Amino acid sequence: MKQQETSKVPPRNEPLRWYQWPFAALGHLMGIWILLILFEWLGGLWGNEVGAHAKTTFLLQLDALQADYPGVLNRLLPWVSELMVNFSDVLSLNFTGMFAFLTPYWHGAVYVTLALMVRIALLIFAYPLFLLAMFLGxxxxxxxxxxxxxxxxxxxxxxxxYAYKSLPWVVMGCSYLWLFVPGIMIISPSLMLIPGVIATGLLIQQTLSSYKKYL
Incomplete structure (x- = not known):
């Protein structure tokens, strides 16, 4: 009876392996992209013009980077310019006839994609800060x-x-918030990334300082 009862216990969910994290992150990134597009498309429900919000957010994001981090933007400008050239044909696409109403929705999706790609590039530039915080911690x-x-x-x-288990969630949570929140409202990268960098360093410090005495 005991063997039968124990066999009925459902297996526990195994944690992701290290080689599965990139695929999980890619799936989460696709989810963030879809949510931002839906937010842009539903913007007309609360008075925003469909497509205009994404374009305005994208341009204001570049202006904020120019004001706060000119060095980072100068390194990104060649890549952003090439990206805009590649997307120019897509942005110039206008639907006609009975599908003309789809034009602002199409432009909104394109600008959401552009802004998200710029934030991904900024996140890649910020990861050395996480590594530095990990080293110091x-x-x-x-x-x-x-x-x-x-x-x-x-x-x-x-x-x-708890510090060891919280570390990947803090890094991923900070990254996901940076990819999602600025797509809705303009916010400085420092307010989004610096707290995550500090928390990462503190968690590394607590993980190693509280490790068992004998390995």
Missing amino acids: AFDGLIARQRRIAFVARETETVHY
Whole structure:
């Protein structure tokens, strides 16, 4: 009976392997892209002109980068210019006849895609900050661990467990928020990315400083 009862217990969901994370992130990215397009298309329900919001958001995003991070924008400008040239034919596409009403929806989807690609590029530029925070957090965490060993301090495996489990979710959550929120309203990259960088460094520090004394 016990063997039959235990066999009925559903298997636990296994965590993703390291090689599965890129595919999961790509699926989440597609979901964010679809949600932003739906938000743009439904903008007419609360008074926004369909397609105009995405275009305005895209241009204001570039202006904000020019004001706050001119060096980053200068590195992005050649790529953005080439991207605009490649998308020029797509943006000039206008539907006629009975499908003329689809033109603003098409332009809105194109501008949403352009703005999302620019934010992806900015996120790639920001990942070295995450790596730097991880390095500093690891360095400080190892020092704190050695001090704990030297003074025979109390070990806290609970802190290590939760900090280790929270680390990928903090990095992914910060990345997903940066990809999604600026598509709805203009916000500075510092307000979105810097808190995630600080949290990443603190979690790395706590993960290593609270690690078990004996490996």
